[in-house]
Amino acid sequence: xxxxxxxxxxxxxxxxxxxxxxxxxxxxxxxxxxxxxxxxxxxxxxxxxxxxxxxxxxxxxxxxxxxxxxxxxxxxxxxxxxxxxxxxxxxxxxxxxxxx
Amino acid sequence: xxxxxxxxxxxxxxxxxxxxxxxxxxxxxxxxxxxxxxxxxxxxxxxxxxxxxxxxxxxxxxxxxxxxxxxxxxxxxxxxxxxxxxxxxxxxxxxxxxxxxxxxxxxxxxxxxxxxxxxxxxxxxxxxxxxxxxxxxxxxxxxxxxxxxxxxxxxxxxxxxxxxxxx
Amino acid sequence: xxxxxxxxxxxxxxxxxxxxxxxxxxxxxxxxxxxxxxxxxxxxxxxxxxxxxxxxxxxxxxxxxxxxxxxxxxxxxxxxxxxxxxxxxxxxxxxxxxxxxxxxxxxxxxxxxxxxxxxxxxxxxxxxxxxxxxxxxxxxxxxxxxxxxxxxxxxxxxxxxxxxxxxxxxxxxxxxxxxxxxxxxxxxxxxxxxxxxxxxxxxxxxxxxxxxxxxxxxxxxxxxxxxxxxxxxxxxxxxxxxxxxxxxxxxxxxxxxxxxxxxxxxxxxxxxxxxxxxxxxxxxxxxxxxxxxxxxxxxxxxxxxxxxxxxxxxxxxxxxxxxxxxxxxxxxxxxxxxxxx
Numbered sequence: 169x170x171x172x173x174x175x176x177x178x179x180x181x182x183x184x185x186x187x188x189x190x191x192x193x194x195x196x197x198x199x200x201x202x203x204x205x206x207x208x209x210x211x212x213x214x215x216x217x218x219x220x221x222x223x224x225x226x227x228x229x230x231x232x233x234x235x236x237x238x239x240x241x242x243x244x245x246x247x248x249x250x251x252x253x254x255x256x257x258x259x260x261x262x263x264x265x266x267x268x
Numbered sequence: 269x270x271x272x273x274x275x276x277x278x279x280x281x282x283x284x285x286x287x288x289x290x291x292x293x294x295x296x297x298x299x300x301x302x303x304x305x306x307x308x309x310x311x312x313x314x315x316x317x318x319x320x321x322x323x324x325x326x327x328x329x330x331x332x333x334x335x336x337x338x339x340x341x342x343x344x345x346x347x348x349x350x351x352x353x354x355x356x357x358x359x360x361x362x363x364x365x366x367x368x369x370x371x372x373x374x375x376x377x378x379x380x381x382x383x384x385x386x387x388x389x390x391x392x393x394x395x396x397x398x399x400x401x402x403x404x405x406x407x408x409x410x411x412x413x414x415x416x417x418x419x420x421x422x423x424x425x426x427x428x429x430x431x432x433x434x435x
Numbered sequence: 436x437x438x439x440x441x442x443x444x445x446x447x448x449x450x451x452x453x454x455x456x457x458x459x460x461x462x463x464x465x466x467x468x469x470x471x472x473x474x475x476x477x478x479x480x481x482x483x484x485x486x487x488x489x490x491x492x493x494x495x496x497x498x499x500x501x502x503x504x505x506x507x508x509x510x511x512x513x514x515x516x517x518x519x520x521x522x523x524x525x526x527x528x529x530x531x532x533x534x535x536x537x538x539x540x541x542x543x544x545x546x547x548x549x550x551x552x553x554x555x556x557x558x559x560x561x562x563x564x565x566x567x568x569x570x571x572x573x574x575x576x577x578x579x580x581x582x583x584x585x586x587x588x589x590x591x592x593x594x595x596x597x598x599x600x601x602x603x604x605x606x607x608x609x610x611x612x613x614x615x616x617x618x619x620x621x622x623x624x625x626x627x628x629x630x631x632x633x634x635x636x637x638x639x640x641x642x643x644x645x646x647x648x649x650x651x652x653x654x655x656x657x658x659x660x661x662x663x664x665x666x667x668x669x670x671x672x673x674x675x676x677x678x679x680x681x682x683x684x685x686x687x688x689x690x691x692x693x694x695x696x697x698x699x700x701x702x703x704x705x706x707x708x709x710x711x712x713x714x715x716x717x718x719x720x721x722x723x724x725x726x727x728x729x730x731x732x733x734x735x736x737x738x739x740x741x742x743x744x745x746x747x748x749x750x751x752x753x754x755x756x757x758x759x760x761x762x763x764x765x766x767x768x769x770x771x772x773x774x775x776x
Contacts, residue, residue, distance in 0.1 A: 169269060170269060170272040170312070173380070173381060174272060174276075175309070175313070176380075177377060177380075177381065178276045178279070178280070178309075180373075180377060181280055182279060182280065182283055184373060185280070185283045185284055185287060186283070186287075188287060189286065189287035191366075192287065193287060195292060197292050197295075197334065197337065197338055197341075198286070198287065198292060198295055200334070201286055201287075201295055201296065201299055201334065202286070202287055204299065204326075204330070205283050205286065205287075205299070205302070208302070208303065208306055208326070211306070211318075211322075212306060212309060212310075215310055215313050215315050215318050216313060218313075218315070219313045219314055219315065224399050224400045224403050225403070226315070226318075227315050227317055227318045227400055228400060228403060228404055228408055230315075230318045230321075230322075231318075231321065231400075231404070232408075232411060232415060234321065234322070234325050234326060235325075235415045235418070235419065236415070236418065237326070237330065238325060238326075238329065238330050238419070238422075239418050239419055239421075239422035240422075241330050241333060241334065242333060242422050242423070242425075242426040243422050243425050243426050243429065245333060245334065245337045245426070246425065246426040246427075246429035246430040247429055248337065248341075249337060249340070249341065249429070249430045250429055250430065252341050253432075258341065293508075293511070293576070294510075297511075297514075297569075297573075300569070316553070316554070316555045317555060317558075320555050320558040320559060320561075320562050321558070323562040323563075323565070323566065324558065324561060324562045324565055327565075327566065328562060328565030328566055328568070329565065329595070332568055332569070332572070332591065332595060335569075335572060336572075336588070336591075336592075339572075339576055339584075339588065396554075397555060397615055
């Protein structure tokens with residue numbers, strides 16, 4: 169039977185994969201996808217702890233995280249569309265006009 | 269146990285392929301596979317409600333939105349050799365720091381695993397959807413209402429931001 | 436114990452075969468009913484009154500050449516019909532279609548006529564239905580042709596928009612039935628008021644039933660909401676570039692989705708397998724009759740009503756059906772609170 173440690177390690181691995189994606193990838197949409205991976209890893213931690221502590225709060229927090237992730241994905245993608253229309257590129261290195 | 273390892277392997281491999289793929293559509297589809305595996309893990313954690321809303325909300329709605337945007341923008345395959353050379357993190361300093369961080373993470377994970385206290389789960393207590401609903405509308409009622417306002421704001425914001433030019 | 440296991444395996448295979456046959460049967464029913472509505476004969480050559488026509492169609496489709504456009508994305512082109520077909524079959528797995536049966540006393544505990552008894556069954560049907568959008572949108576994209584892309588994007592936007600009203604119509608039933616499990620909801624419709632009016636939810640939720648059926652027709656891309664696959668406007672929409680068995684898979688997925696929507700509507704609103712004059716263990720006969728009635732209604736709608744234009748379709752989904760569904764939910768909630776239904 170998998171113990172709590174198994175789920176936490178899996179969540180840590182997924183979270184680091186997401187973080188690596190955010191740093192390594194040079195495509196705005198893939199960066200947003202990596203953020204979703206990170207949020208899912210956090211959801212897994214919440215549900216695992218909710219199960220370990222025997223309360224329903226884990227699933228409720230997951231509900232809220234999912235809702236916030238949906239809102240963030242919608243607004244983020246709208247911004248990406250706007251940026252693409254301006255510069256015809258999805259590479260974040262093209263949008264550096266605010267750099268010193 | 270086999271189910272856990274199988275689902276975990278699917279989730280990890282799909283996530284790795286998401287960040288390794290060049291074609292953004294393949295990335296989105298692999299992420300959906302990862303979400304499916306996570307949904308299976310939620311079922312194993314006696315959380316059927318979380319599993320189902322993961323499929324309905326994440327895999328069924330958010331990812332469709334991503335797919336639409338990728339198709340709309342006709343997102344090109346990224347990264348030529350030129351871009352890789354210009355990548356701000358592909359230099360000696362940041363790469364070395366990244367390796368050090370990775371080593372630290374692995375060492376910590378090993379210590380955490382080896383510390384011995386493998387806390388197994390208590391007896392199965394499937395919190396039914398009824399309990400979740402009751403808690404959601406009593407203890408978390410304020411957060412629930414604020415979330416609905418948040419979604420409304422996001423909806424209006426997305427429509428305004430994605431509007432074309434001058435209207 | 437082993438008798439139950441064997442019974443469950445046989446039941447799974449049986450449901451699979453039944454769904455395939457229902458898709459074939461729907462092909463025949465559609466053509467025959469369309470013909471009779473249009474005052475012509477329809478298929479009558481192949482077999483008695485044309486009953487073997489679906490067999491002829493399937494054989495023809497099997498022998499056609501499997502084409503793929505050169506510029507099409509090979510993986511996605513092959514994956515799209517698989518997703519469409521898998522989701523169509525999987526959604527029916529949690530739908531109960533009869534009371535517990537004991538096969539002539541061989542299975543003493545009673546075999547529930549439901550492939551998987553999940554206690555969040557309604558949400559599972561909804562979830563798998565929302566996954567079937569991917570089959571269509573990937574088919575549209577991977578064909579790399581403008582008709583397919585337009586058809587695929589329009590179809591998936593339509594399906595997502597009507598999913599909201601679909602879910603809200605379900606929520607009204609959940610309030611009254613007090614459970615998420617389809618079996619519990621059917622069993623809550625047992626019995627009759629005044630001795631002859633059956634305790635079906637359609638009498639408590641008439642608006643909900645209409646909203647559900649309309650949203651169901653839009654979800655399965657059937658007329659009058661079938662603009663994305665309209666022959667006259669978009670060649671054939673998202674399955675333009677498909678041929679042979681892939682096309683058959685999309686066709687089958689559409690019919691099986693129709694059957695699933697009808698089956699869930701029967702379970703939720705029409706009392707499932709409860710009916711007079713028959714013992715509980717033969718309730719599946721009533722289930723079949725009710726599902727057939729709704730399927731006939733589907734075919735009737737297709738060949739009677741003109742097609743909605745796409746912007747009318749989306750406008751009516753968001754501006755008409757969704758407010759009606761929300762108001763229905765509010766009224767139902769008030770009714771449950773004050774009348775203790």
